[in-house]
Amino acid sequence: MDEQVIRDIVRSVLSGKTEAGVKVPIEVSARHVHLNKEAVLKLFGAGTELIKKRSLSQTGEFLSEQRVKLVTHKAEIANVAVLGPERGKVQAELSVTDCRLLGIDAPVNLSGDLTGAADLLIVGPNGIFEAKSSAIIARAHIHAAPEDAKRFGLADGSRVRVSIPGKRPVTLDDVSVRVKDSFIFKMHIDVDEANACGYEDGMAGTILGPGHIGVSAAPGSSGIVYCEKLITESMARELIKTHEGEICVSKTAVLTPSAKDVLLHAGVNVRRVG
Structure with missing residues (x-):
């Protein structure tokens, strides 16, 4: 029997995944900003609060009635959405196309990670806020509640491959997984990624599995913890x-005899963690 077939069968049995893979609903996250209290007051005036226009899919998050303009030395983008509730830090989530237009070099980070973030100005009806280290390109990611993560063999901080159908099907190889009690099982991509595959409303992606991408090892371990539940010779x-x-590797991972031989002959030790 072909090794890939064996791998798929064992993975299906161990993880409870369907033969076609786990389907995850996809939403497109267009450019937007998150503001802290200081920025809200400066941009919209004293005593102002963000006014809820409609709820978003993730619990507690909403699109506000307010809009702002993003400005740099090179260009500006008007009518940018403001999401609520307020956060501790100001953050602008943009696409690669947006950043090229604005002439800024922003990193590809998860929301909340402002490491290396670019500077820009945020302009509101009542003032200007100098948003230093605030602009990022949002990394494609999956939100999952703990029960969903457990069911599908996902881990907080892990990265997976996701196949996205459309007029021009694509596979994203570096999709981050975020796990939290309040999360609804959804995948978020930006407008550039949506346009690349010809996204249409209601589209779902297929999680192909962690592949060779893992999560940080537990304390007392070294390197990367590989999330695959079956490790074959080719892997x-x-x-x-x-x-x-x-x-x-995970303490529940299955290594085929041929995989063990490959690692043994290469002098690579296997440590089980978790």
Whole structure:
């Protein structure tokens, strides 16, 4: 029997996934900003609060009635959505196209991670807010509640591959997973990614699995914890190309005999964690 077929069968049995893979509803997240209290007051005036226009899919989040303009030395983008509720830090989530238009070099980060974020000005009807280290390109990500994560074999901070159908089907290889009690099972992509695949409302992606991308190892371990529940010979051969000495796998992972042989002959120790 073909190794890939064996891998798919075992993964299906161990994880409860369907043969076609886990389907995740996709939503497009257009450019928007998150504001803190200081920015809200400066942009919209003393005593102002964000006015809810409609709820978003994630619990507690909403689109506000307010809009702002983003300005840099090169260009400006008007009518940018403001999402609520207020946050601790100001953040602008943009696409690569937006950043090129504005002439800024923003990193691809998850929401809330402002490491290396770019500077810009946010203009409101009542004033201007200098938003230093605020602009990022939002990384494609999946929101999952703990029960969904457990059911589908996902882990907070892990990265998965997702196949997206459309007029021009694409596969995203670096989709982050975020797990939280309040999360609704959804995948968020930006407008550039949506246009690339010809996104249409109601579209769902297929999680193809973690592949060779893992999560940070637990305390006392080293390297990366690989989330695959089955590691085959071909996967082991790929792993030894980029790892020396040791790899960490889930304590429930199944290694085929041939995979064990490959790792043994390469001098790579397997540590089980979790």
